[in-house]
Amino acid sequence: MKASGLNVLVIDENRIRAAIIEEGLRDSGYDQVTVIDVMHGLARRIADLNPDVIVIDLENPNRDMLESIFQLSRAVKRPIAMFVDKSDEASIEAAVEAGVSAYIVDGLKQERVRPILKMAISRFNAFSRLSRELEETRGELENRKAIDRAKGLLMRSRGLSEEEAYALLRRTAMNQNRKIVEIAQSLITAASLLDPGAKE
Amino acid sequence: MTTRHAITAGFVPLLDSALLVVAREKGFAEVQSIDLTLVRERSWASIRDRLAVRQFDVAHILGPMPIACNLGLSAPAPEMVVPMALGLGGNAVTVSAALWQAMAGEGATADLDARASGAALRKVIDGRKGEPLRFGVVHPYSGHNYELRYWLAASGIDPDRDIEIVVLPPPDMGDALAEGAIDGYCAGEPWNTFGVMKRGGHLATVKAAIWRSSPEKVLGVNARWGEGHPEALAALLVALYEASLWCARPENREELAQLLAKPAYVGRDAALLLPALSGELPVGRGAVQNVRDFFVPNAKAATFPWKSHALWFYTQMVRWGQVAHTAERQKIAAETYRPDLYRAALKGLGIAMPSASSKVEGALTVETPVGSSGALTLGPDGFFDGGRFDPDAVDAYIAAQMR
Numbered sequence: 348m349k350a351s352g353l354n355v356l357v358i359d360e361n362r363i364r365a366a367i368i369e370e371g372l373r374d375s376g377y378d379q380v381t382v383i384d385v386m387h388g389l390a391r392r393i394a395d396l397n398p399d400v401i402v403i404d405l406e407n408p409n410r411d412m413l414e415s416i417f418q419l420s421r422a423v424k425r426p427i428a429m430f431v432d433k434s435d436e437a438s439i440e441a442a443v444e445a446g447v448s449a450y451i452v453d454g455l456k457q458e459r460v461r462p463i464l465k466m467a468i469s470r471f472n473a474f475s476r477l478s479r480e481l482e483e484t485r486g487e488l489e490n491r492k493a494i495d496r497a498k499g500l501l502m503r504s505r506g507l508s509e510e511e512a513y514a515l516l517r518r519t520a521m522n523q524n525r526k527i528v529e530i531a532q533s534l535i536t537a538a539s540l541l542d543p544g545a546k547e
Numbered sequence: 548m549t550t551r552h553a554i555t556a557g558f559v560p561l562l563d564s565a566l567l568v569v570a571r572e573k574g575f576a577e578v579q580s581i582d583l584t585l586v587r588e589r590s591w592a593s594i595r596d597r598l599a600v601r602q603f604d605v606a607h608i609l610g611p612m613p614i615a616c617n618l619g620l621s622a623p624a625p626e627m628v629v630p631m632a633l634g635l636g637g638n639a640v641t642v643s644a645a646l647w648q649a650m651a652g653e654g655a656t657a658d659l660d661a662r663a664s665g666a667a668l669r670k671v672i673d674g675r676k677g678e679p680l681r682f683g684v685v686h687p688y689s690g691h692n693y694e695l696r697y698w699l700a701a702s703g704i705d706p707d708r709d710i711e712i713v714v715l716p717p718p719d720m721g722d723a724l725a726e727g728a729i730d731g732y733c734a735g736e737p738w739n740t741f742g743v744m745k746r747g748g749h750l751a752t753v754k755a756a757i758w759r760s761s762p763e764k765v766l767g768v769n770a771r772w773g774e775g776h777p778e779a780l781a782a783l784l785v786a787l788y789e790a791s792l793w794c795a796r797p798e799n800r801e802e803l804a805q806l807l808a809k810p811a812y813v814g815r816d817a818a819l820l821l822p823a824l825s826g827e828l829p830v831g832r833g834a835v836q837n838v839r840d841f842f843v844p845n846a847k848a849a850t851f852p853w854k855s856h857a858l859w860f861y862t863q864m865v866r867w868g869q870v871a872h873t874a875e876r877q878k879i880a881a882e883t884y885r886p887d888l889y890r891a892a893l894k895g896l897g898i899a900m901p902s903a904s905s906k907v908e909g910a911l912t913v914e915t916p917v918g919s920s921g922a923l924t925l926g927p928d929g930f931f932d933g934g935r936f937d938p939d940a941v942d943a944y945i946a947a948q949m950r
Contacts, residue, residue, distance in 0.1 A: 390713070408716035410592040414621070415687045415714035418869075439623050440600045448596065 353455075354379045355463060356398035358407060360386065364474045368402060371470045375462065390416055398452075400460055402467045405446045417450060438464065445471040490528040497531035500538050552779035555584045557594045557606035560813045561717070562736040562823050563764045564607045565803060565844065566633045568812050569790040570783075578789070579782040587811070590716065591686050598769050599625035604776070605783065607633060608767035611860040614880045615688040618870055626770040629857070630888035631784050633764040634791070635849045637823060637842040638691055638754035639739035640664075640698070642731035643724050646671070646680065647749035647831060657830050659838065661756040661931035665702025668751070672709050683715040683723060683732035690754070690763045693863040695733040698757045700948075701932040706867075721746035735763070736823035736842070737815050744819065749831030755840050758909070760847050760928040762856035765884075773888075781892035788850060788893055795845035800824045847925050848901050850889075855905040855938040857884040862941060866948045877941055899923035908936040 355377050359365035365382045372380045381396055383389065386409055393401070393416065403410060435457075442448060445468040451460050494516065501512035516534075520527045554576075558564040567585060570576045576583035586603065588594050591612060597603045600623075613627035639659075642650065655667035672680060684692040696706040706712055715723055720732045721742040731751065732742070742748035754761060766787065773780050793799055804817035804824060813820060822828045826841040843849045861880035865872040886904040893900065899922050911926025930936075936944055 405593050405596065406589055408589040408718070410590040411686050411716065412714040414592055418687055436600075439596070443596050443600045443602065448592070 352379070353377060353399045353459065353463075354397065355381070355400045355402065356393065356396055357382045358384075358386075358389070358401060358403040358409075358413075360384055360407065361404065361474075364404070364471070367470050367474055368467055371466045372463065375466055377463070389413075399455060400452075400463055401450045402463065403448050403450075404471075405443065405448050410448065413450070441468050445469075446475070447471045490531075493528055493531045493535060497534045500534060550778070551580045551582060552776070552782055553582045553584070554604050554779055554783055555586060555602065557586050557588050557597055557603040559588055559591065559594065559607060560815075561607075561738075561764075562807065562813065562820055562842065563634050563637050564812065565794050565807060566787050566790045566850075567607055568806060569793055569803065570786040572806050573790065573793055575786040575789040575793070576783070579786045581779070581782055581786055583783075583786070585811075591689075594767075595621060595625065596623060598627065598767065599623040601769060601772065603769070604772045605766055605768045605780075607764055609686055609689045610762045610765045610856065611688040611690065611693070611864065612686070613765065613767045614857055614860055614883045615864070615869075617879050617883050618864075618876055620688070620864075620870060627883065628768050628770045628773055628888070629765045629852050629884045630768060630773070630780065630892070631766040631787060632762055632850050632852050632856070633766055633787075634794075634845075635760045635762060635843040635847065636753075636755045636840055637763050638694065638733060638735050639828070640695060640731060640733045640751040640753070641720075641724065641739045641742040641748040642751045643727070643729075644747045644749060644831070646730045647751070650751065655751065657832075657834050657836060659750055659752050659756050659828075659830065659836055661698055661752040662702075664751045665698055665704070665931075668699075669703045672704060679710050680730040681711045681713060681728070683713055683720050683729045683734070685717050685734055686714060687869065688864070690761070690860075691733040691735070693860065693867075694754050694757045694761065696863070696867060698752065698931070701930075701934070721748065724748050737813065737819040740819050740822045740829060741815070743829045743831050747831075750828065750836070753828070753838055753841060755838055756931060758928070758930050759840060760843065760849075760926060761908075762853070762860070765852065780888070784889060784892035785896065788845075788896065788898070791845040791850050795843075797825075847928075848923060851901055852884040852886050852889055853901075853905060854881045854884050854886065855908050855936065857881055858905070858938045858941055859908055859936050862936070862945050862948065865945050872942075872945055881938075901925070905938040907938070909934055 355372055357365050357368050362384045365384050369380050369382050383392060389409055442464060447467050449464050497516060498509055498512040501507050501515060502509060516527050516530050520530045556567055558567055571583045571585055591609055594606045594608055598606055613629050615621050616624040616627050649671045650664060650667040653667035653670035655664040682695060684695055699706045717734045717738045720734050720738055723729045724742055725746040739750060743750060794803055804820040807813045807820050808815060808817040823842050826838045827835050828838050830836045857880050861877060864870045870876060890900055901917065909928060909930045911928045913927055914924045915926050916924050
């Protein structure tokens with residue numbers, strides 16, 4: 348299935364996200380996809396690639412430069428306009444929310460390009476969701492480590508079983524209206540202050 | 548009096564975001580019952596996009612950009628108003644060590660005189676073979692682009708034929724200069740001080756020397772938000788005015804530099820931010836030059852949104868082919884800046900405000916007391932070439948520049 352003969356350029360300093368977008372585009376049948384994740388010499392590379400569509404992350408500091416290139420190229424009859432136009436407020440909003448922006452060669456039918464932006468928006472959102480989940484998992488892992496260390500401290504210093512140590516942490520947290528991990532952190536800090544030599 | 552206002556403001560990490568930063572950090576927003584959220588962006592395009600979709604209510608923005616938006620020159624184009632300026636001046640032109648050496652050989656002086664450095668650059672270009680010199684600016688619709696072009700053109704250099712002007716993110720300019728990708732740039736602070744102190748650049752001239760007391764960043768307001776939240780907007784203008792007074796006090800400079808240096812704001816060493824605040828600018832080769840009115844946060848009606856400033860930006864858009872001049876477009880440009888909103892919001896403060904909404908730019912050669920309401924002085928506001936811009940004679944100014 349040939350989705351289009353469109354030449355699509357993805358500019359994103361985040362390599363993983365760029366790869367996710369590229370994969371999505373290829374899966375949808377766009378086979379002329381180029382990814383740029385190094386911003387050096389960007390203007391030259393765009394001129395060489397001559398893309399029909401550019402997808403770029405909103406945080407990219409080179410967007411002002413990009414837009415100025417498009418503005419200048421108007422003089423040499425190679426006009427590129429921003430994809431999301433005024434009549435399409437919902438899609439502008441969705442794109443900005445997702446953190447992605449796109450530009451197309453002026454005159455290209457919006458319908459031909461709309462699937463690209465839709466795909467980019469959903470992949471950007473998916474990526475943010477993944478990053479968030481990863482962040483949370485990492486946080487949870489660290490919390491669990493802290494709680495394990497605190498339990499170890501209590502077991503050794505007070506001769507408690509693991510279960511009792513955990514119960515003590517939980518009870519203290521409830522009494523002080525704090526999280527278990529906060530109590531664990533305080534305990535670890537206190538222990539290291541009292542006995543700087545002890546590792547665990 | 549207990550109504551609280553929640554306002555989200557975008558800003559780009561530059562020295563002249565100071566008023567917004569200080570309004571939040573020194574409690575001036577809080578006094579006005581404003582919960583001011585500041586969100587940092589890395590491009591003016593993102594500032595515009597987030598204003599358009601109302602993620603931002605207001606933003607620190609390049610003076611010409613709201614005009615460009617209202618003229619439909621950029622997309623998406625949120626309808627915008629400018630009820631306040633965020634200071635005057637603050638930019639400089641930095642050149643590479645090699646270009647400075649060539650310019651010095653042709654009579655450029657380290658005192659940053661725009662006439663001498665412009666004439667020297669002209670001679671360097673005349674004697675040059677091969678690739679044209681390349682200069683960086685931060686945005687096509689920026690004071691930087693227009694003042695650089697004004698300086699070049701008034702020095703006999705055609706900015707479109709004799710040199711090449713490219714757009715770059717300000718934090719990249721110093722590196723681009725050191726690598727030889729560009730020969731010079733016009734940017735805001737701390738990027739000139741950075742280029743001089745860290746990347747071997749040399750100041751050629753400053754905005755204050757090209758056009759003294761000239762407009763730069765403004766408070767851009769999403770017009771629909773402004774109309775829907777007049778009290779919040781007025782409260783914000785009061786907070787920003789109080790912040791401008793705080794920024795202007797010399798005894799606060801050190802603290803201001805420390806505030807701006809925080810990672811959440813400009814995120815650069817305070818040492819790179821102090822020169823623009825004190826006016827003691829490192830110019831290169833270890834020399835320091837005192838520049839009067841380098842960046843003016845409050846004095847000389849520095850926060851007043853002059854319609855003549857909006858119109859001057861508009862004449863430069865026309866001059867450099869960004870838009871064709873019509874009476875209708877001129878009106879849109881003038882109406883983007885809203886001194887009426889400024890006056891209405893600040894009238895309770897009992898401060899001296901200009902009674903006019905426009906002035907002849909470049910007419911004041913010395914500091915001049917103005918208005919009836921009190922201790923306000925304006926100027927000097929001269930263009931380095933002695934030019935004048937009369938906002939009542941826009942057609943004639945545009946025609947004269949087209950020659």
